[in-house]
Amino acid sequence: MRISVKAPAKINLTLDVLFKRPDSYHEVEMVMTTVDLADRVDLMLIEKDEINLDCSASFVPDDVRNHAYKAAMLLKERYGVKQGVHIYIDKQIPVAAGLAGGSSDAAATLRGLNRLWNLGLSLDELAEVAAEIGSDVPFCVYGGTALARGRGEKLKHLAAPPPCWVVLAKPPIGVSTAEVYGNLRADQIKEHPPTEKMLQAIGQQDFGLMARSLGNVLEEVTLPRYPQVRQIKELMLESGADGVLMSGSGPTVYALVQKEAKVYRIYNALRGFVKDVYAVRILGEAELEVLA
Template sequence: MDSIDVKALAKINIGLDVTGIREDGYHEVRMIMQTVNLFDKLTVKKVKDGTVSMKTNLRFLPVNDDNLCIKAAKLLIEEFDIKEGVEIDLEKHIPVAAGMAGGSTDGAAVLFAVNRLFNLGLSRKDLMERGVKLGADVPYCVMRGTALAEGIGEVLTPISPMVKCPVLIAKPGISVSTKMVYEALDAKFDSVVHPDIDQLMKDIEAKDLQAVCSHMGNVLEDVTIPMHPVIADIKQNMLEHGAVGAMMSGSGPTVFGFFEDNKTARAAKDALTKSGMVKQLYLTTLFNTKN
């Protein structure tokens, strides 16, 4: 084949705890990662001249070596001494700088695409091992599904699939610096509330949505919400309109809400639209590899 179309799926964090700070400055985490059916579309084409290039529908995104798509393609092309190059066309839908691993999942999708285009024969495990060179979230974005992430996020253990339910995803018109969030966390590390990740995994295994929502938590909310109170306002709006639970994903500012039925979720989406608090709003479902 000369071209391949792939979907790069977003993630949310059902639970996010930071357990310590390493000497190298990285943070030790325990997170429950969950893929959602919100995705970017990528077309990856072979080119004869050996170059690696990309274009995208968002003008402000870098399309140079700073982009994980370019890095991912070059990683495999250089390792396997491939003489041809690729052109990447990225149609972006996942909110940018939103705590949903948008850049990481695009990079993971390019790894998958280049592997298929050039018949490299790499397994999913092989791609995950290479993905960690690009970023801590990339191996999970290759794996997908419901998983416990430990270490700096690269030590992954698949867990029981999350109970199926509608999920509403809302991003306000702001972006959050992950670096600033973690610096703020470091300054008040001893006083933040840590979620019970082990109990959360039991709730997920029991397929108990009410219990999941009562125990899910994100330690970074303690520092991101004071910087951006609109995050708390969006959460409250979702809860007032029927969400079983609502939480910030990653370092923010995206908020997601779990609902028991589509009718309630659609009504909540309408209410958030009218509120004027959000810039991007999606009603979707959870993705699981075992569904």
């Protein structure tokens, strides 16, 4: 039996860090939503009671360092599963990009194995397992749009944002999330994003307010260290983007665009600067179908 699961990328509409917690994690408050750029995770039962993983991107680890592998391992251990699985990840989301590609692959693996192994778990139960894998994985289990608090695992589900285009651009560099958070001083953040205004924009389906309410405190760390990220932001704004923000800890930057004619102008301007550029639609609603 084989199952395929879609694993969409996420972007942060806002990302705020409130303080550093005693457990060394940061207390965050962020609005996240999904976009129509996705990996595909194929899951197939195998005779041996083991986990095998392959990926179309050769440099992605194929062991417990991979979030999808870890998701399968945790499900096997927690629920005493004696069946094996072969996992194949068709990577379309750039790696180490701030788009939660690895987290989304893990979430897709949890949803797919729930069906493949006939576990009968609810999304809430899968999200509990997901929280052991990484901070973004619970959000990716549900998909859609949410306000996340705590380490990112405390979720309040929201309506989809106003429909629009999203142009994403990733420079050819990697950014360590741990390094970015390690260099952030939560008590010295210059400007916190207007989270309440973003929630208002989504509730009122006000695209203009949404574009004006974007904010990510991690830019204070990433932009000075990686000038290419700042250059992409500036190029997007010069090309007519309605709103521009770095997603997660970077290095991917995205532009929100309401009019389709602007999309091609921004896309073409960026293609002359970086290789990895994508023009997609904002999803904002959960797409959790599991395809047999």
